Amino acid sequence: MALQPDSKTDIDRAVTSPFLLRVYWRERELFNPWEFSVAPPADTTGIPDYSSLLPANLRQKSLQAYTWPDCTLGELTGLMSSVLPPGVLPNPAVGTRIQYKLVFPDTRATVAEGGRGKWIDKPLGSVVIGGSAAELEDGDMEGLKASLDGDSLKTLADARFVIGDYVVCTIYPPGQDGRVAPLPPPGGSRGPPRDFGGPPRGPPPRENGYGGGYGRGGGGYRGGYGSRGGGGFGMGPPPGEWRRGERPPGGDYGGGRGGYRGRGGRPY
Numbered sequence: 001m002a003l004q005p006d007s008k009t010d011i012d013r014a015v016t017s018p019f020l021l022r023v024y025w026r027e028r029e030l031f032n033p034w035e036f037s038v039a040p041p042a043d044t045t046g047i048p049d050y051s052s053l054l055p056a057n058l059r060q061k062s063l064q065a066y067t068w069p070d071c072t073l074g075e076l077t078g079l080m081s082s083v084l085p086p087g088v089l090p091n092p093a094v095g096t097r098i099q100y101k102l103v104f105p106d107t108r109a110t111v112a113e114g115g116r117g118k119w120i121d122k123p124l125g126s127v128v129i130g131g132s133a134a135e136l137e138d139g140d141m142e143g144l145k146a147s148l149d150g151d152s153l154k155t156l157a158d159a160r161f162v163i164g165d166y167v168v169c170t171i172y173p174p175g176q177d178g179r180v181a182p183l184p185p186p187g188g189s190r191g192p193p194r195d196f197g198g199p200p201r202g203p204p205p206r207e208n209g210y211g212g213g214y215g216r217g218g219g220g221y222r223g224g225y226g227s228r229g230g231g232g233f234g235m236g237p238p239p240g241e242w243r244r245g246e247r248p249p250g251g252d253y254g255g256g257r258g259g260y261r262g263r264g265g266r267p268y
Helices: 072-085 131-135 141-146
Strands: 017-025 062-067 099-105 119-129 148-150 166-172
Touching: 017 072, 017 131, 062 072, 072 099, 072 148, 072 166
Parallel strands: 017 166
Antiparallel strands: 017 062, 099 119, 099 166, 119 148
């Protein structure tokens, strides 16, 4: 049974429950996925989810929304346009480029000294606010979405999004001459800190692995660090042929303290 519908699945939002999506934004500067790697404390009592451990500079520029796997980048752009602080988007916003990426834990990497896991990113797409945006009235989200160029129709499901992944976006205002900012040069995840050792690795294909973790279903951290019950997630992905976002073979894999059976966690 698939835990997430694929990009070809029609979703009835009237009867399908949404999930919580966390979006992080900044201006002109790309995110380094290593910014999301935080060593969890020994005592997790009172910590609601992994994202609450992130540095303040990330948490202060973030938003939360309930949405569905068929959410498009155009919808995200409309949402951000309505909630970003004044002055972040130029007025008018014509020519503004917003670049989106997924950030998620690399489940194949080893945990470094100090308990930090490795996080990687994957391009989602880029959206440019088009010329008709200059004539929009405040709150006209449908008109805004119609004015978008680029990858505005791309969905989270197209990128094999898994609940627990983060979406990050970088906002590029147009130049002084009104030209749209070019996309930054392509590149994978930047290299690991020195205490990881070994050469930098690009993101692996998003087939095996998982996006949740943390013991109570939030945030996503390689292996998590267990709930207050003390079970922990200190194990690798299950063996066999399976795709990321699907229930792995064996049903209640890893039962007992290490797995998800009987402790309220999620399967891979």
